[in-house]
Amino acid sequence: MAVPLLLDACHSTPQQALSRETPTDTVWIRGLKFVPDTLYLSGESRVVFINQDMVVHNVKSLDSSWGSPNLPSDSSWSFLMQQSAAYQCTLHPTMRGWIIVQHADSKH
Ligand SMILES: [Cu+2]
Numbered sequence: 001m002a003v004p005l006l007l008d009a010c011h012s013t014p015q016q017a018l019s020r021e022t023p024t025d026t027v028w029i030r031g032l033k034f035v036p037d038t039l040y041l042s043g044e045s046r047v048v049f050i051n052q053d054m055v056v057h058n059v060k061s062l063d064s065s066w067g068s069p070n071l072p073s074d075s076s077w078s079f080l081m082q083q084s085a086a087y088q089c090t091l092h093p094t095m096r097g098w099i100i101v102q103h104a105d106s107k108h
Helices: 003-021
Strands: 024-029 038-042 045-051 076-081 085-089 092-102
Touching: 024 038, 038 045
Parallel strands: 024 045, 038 092
Antiparallel strands: 045 076, 085 092
16 A cells, blocks of 8 residues: 555656756767767766667777776666766777767856
8 A cells, every 4th residue: 555655756756866966968879870979068967878789889988087898789878977088989999979078167
Protein backbone atom coordinates (compact mmCIF):
# COMPACT_ATOMS: atom_id res chain seq x y z
CA MET A 1 0.00 0.00 0.00
CA ALA A 2 2.88 2.35 0.68
CA VAL A 3 4.61 1.33 -2.52
CA PRO A 4 2.86 3.63 -4.99
CA LEU A 5 3.72 6.66 -2.85
CA LEU A 6 7.35 5.60 -2.68
CA LEU A 7 7.56 5.08 -6.43
CA ASP A 8 5.99 8.45 -7.04
CA ALA A 9 8.52 10.19 -4.81
CA CYS A 10 11.39 8.46 -6.57
CA HIS A 11 10.02 9.45 -9.92
CA SER A 12 9.68 13.17 -9.32
CA THR A 13 12.30 14.51 -6.91
CA PRO A 14 15.77 13.22 -7.87
CA GLN A 15 15.27 14.08 -11.52
CA GLN A 16 14.45 17.70 -10.71
CA ALA A 17 17.32 18.00 -8.26
CA LEU A 18 19.75 16.71 -10.87
CA SER A 19 18.69 19.11 -13.60
CA ARG A 20 18.79 22.09 -11.25
CA GLU A 21 22.34 21.38 -10.15
CA THR A 22 23.99 20.36 -13.39
CA PRO A 23 22.69 21.00 -16.88
CA THR A 24 23.04 17.99 -19.14
CA ASP A 25 23.78 17.96 -22.83
CA THR A 26 24.01 15.08 -25.24
CA VAL A 27 26.43 14.24 -28.04
CA TRP A 28 25.23 11.45 -30.31
CA ILE A 29 27.74 9.17 -31.99
CA ARG A 30 26.32 8.06 -35.30
CA GLY A 31 27.64 7.41 -38.79
CA LEU A 32 31.26 7.70 -37.55
CA LYS A 33 30.58 11.26 -36.40
CA PHE A 34 29.99 13.15 -33.20
CA VAL A 35 26.68 15.00 -33.49
CA PRO A 36 26.91 17.92 -32.93
CA ASP A 37 30.64 18.03 -33.64
CA THR A 38 30.88 21.29 -31.70
CA LEU A 39 28.87 21.56 -28.49
CA TYR A 40 28.56 24.93 -26.76
CA LEU A 41 27.91 24.81 -23.01
CA SER A 42 26.91 27.78 -20.91
CA GLY A 43 29.09 26.93 -17.94
CA GLU A 44 30.08 23.64 -16.45
CA SER A 45 27.79 20.88 -17.73
CA ARG A 46 27.52 17.15 -17.78
CA VAL A 47 27.76 15.76 -21.31
CA VAL A 48 26.35 12.35 -22.18
CA PHE A 49 27.84 10.58 -25.19
CA ILE A 50 25.52 7.97 -26.71
CA ASN A 51 26.87 5.50 -29.25
CA GLN A 52 24.16 4.75 -31.80
CA ASP A 53 26.52 3.08 -34.26
CA MET A 54 26.86 -0.66 -34.69
CA VAL A 55 30.59 -0.44 -33.95
CA VAL A 56 32.59 0.36 -30.82
CA HIS A 57 33.71 3.96 -30.27
CA ASN A 58 35.38 5.91 -27.50
CA VAL A 59 35.68 9.56 -26.53
CA LYS A 60 39.08 10.85 -25.45
CA SER A 61 40.35 14.40 -25.07
CA LEU A 62 43.33 15.23 -27.25
CA ASP A 63 45.33 16.34 -24.19
CA SER A 64 44.51 13.02 -22.44
CA SER A 65 42.99 14.79 -19.43
CA TRP A 66 39.83 12.66 -19.70
CA GLY A 67 38.51 9.79 -21.72
CA SER A 68 35.86 7.13 -21.88
CA PRO A 69 36.34 3.38 -22.03
CA ASN A 70 35.37 1.72 -25.30
CA LEU A 71 31.63 2.15 -25.77
CA PRO A 72 29.77 -0.72 -27.42
CA SER A 73 26.79 -0.08 -29.64
CA ASP A 74 23.83 1.41 -27.74
CA SER A 75 25.83 2.34 -24.66
CA SER A 76 26.51 5.74 -23.16
CA TRP A 77 29.07 7.52 -21.00
CA SER A 78 28.96 10.89 -19.33
CA PHE A 79 31.51 13.38 -18.06
CA LEU A 80 31.33 16.72 -16.26
CA MET A 81 32.90 19.21 -18.65
CA GLN A 82 34.62 22.03 -16.81
CA GLN A 83 36.70 23.42 -19.61
CA SER A 84 36.79 23.50 -23.37
CA ALA A 85 38.37 20.54 -25.06
CA ALA A 86 38.97 18.88 -28.39
CA TYR A 87 38.39 15.15 -28.42
CA GLN A 88 38.47 12.18 -30.74
CA CYS A 89 37.67 8.50 -31.02
CA THR A 90 41.07 6.80 -30.86
CA LEU A 91 39.67 3.81 -32.78
CA HIS A 92 38.70 6.13 -35.66
CA PRO A 93 41.06 9.12 -35.37
CA THR A 94 39.27 11.08 -38.07
CA MET A 95 36.30 11.36 -35.69
CA ARG A 96 36.81 14.70 -33.95
CA GLY A 97 34.64 16.81 -31.73
CA TRP A 98 34.85 20.00 -29.68
CA ILE A 99 33.37 21.06 -26.38
CA ILE A 100 33.24 24.81 -25.80
CA VAL A 101 32.54 25.82 -22.21
CA GLN A 102 31.40 29.43 -22.09
CA HIS A 103 31.73 31.09 -18.71
CA ALA A 104 29.21 33.74 -17.69
CA ASP A 105 31.83 35.75 -15.76
CA SER A 106 33.86 36.68 -18.85
CA LYS A 107 35.46 40.12 -18.50
CA HIS A 108 34.80 43.04 -20.81
CU1 LIG B 1 35.13 5.35 -33.26
